[in-house]
Amino acid sequence: MGQCGITSSKTVLVFLNLIFWAAAGILCYVGAYVFITYDDYDHFFEDVYTLIPAVIIIAVGTLLFIIGLIGCCATIRESRCGLATFVIILLLVFITEVVVVVLGYIYRAKVEDEVDHSIQKVYNGYNGTNPDAASRAIDYVQRQLRCCGIHNYSDWENTIWFKQTKNNSVPLSCCKAALSNCTGSLTRPMDLYSEGCEALVVKKLQEIMMYVIWAALAFAAIQICTASKVNQSHKEAGAAELRKCWERRRGRQ
Secondary structure, eight states, rough: OOHHHHHHHHHHHHHHHHHHHHHHHHHHHHHHHHHHHHHHHHHTTOOOEEEEEEEHHHHHHHHHHHHHHHHHHHHHTHHHHHHHHHHHHHHHHHHHHHHHHHHHHHHHHHHHHHHHHHHHHHHHHHHTTSHHHHHHHHHHHHHHHHHHSSSSSGGGGGGGHHHOSSSOOOOOBBBBBTTTSSOBBBTOOGGGGOOOOOHHHHHHHHHHHHHHHHHHHHHHHHHHHHHHHHHHHHHHHHHHHHHHHHHHHHHHH
């Protein structure tokens, strides 16, 4: 009966390690997604330290593939030392993930101030040429988020580009996607996106930080479950060794 319990516990623990690997892969994916998305919005958010949580979870996700392998080997071999080492490493990683969550909330709170500080400068640097990085960023954001200007399309009237072109129109990226004959003219405001980009950029960046926070929290929950099962397996392995030792002594008698 005891041996059956140990086997069952080992099976559950190996299964948890498989989930562990899958979760580590998801962590790496979320971190990579943050990097890719940040690249699209980096002109609106100049604080590169925002990427620190993403860097940490990619590093943690990569490390946990190796740790999961250690956990599986220790479980199959019933190595008490290996399982104890596995739990200690899990605890250290858990602390790291708590740090990720805290940093995520800190940088999420800073997003609005950062965007508000830089967005006016980005729009003033728009020159309408595709090779220009700032121009590409603005056109991309306006098409992707379906917005126009900082607060609304009228903000374009205060930009250097608008004053130089003197054609009373905004970039074509302000045109609604369903319209093929839109020229960006301010005489036809119904053809343009009415919502400003600042609020939507802030919302998008905050969503990205929440992905990092939720990924770290979800993985922390998996770690707690795994650590609990490892501890149980550790106790069962110790009890099994004591039983074997007792049985050997009785056999000698």
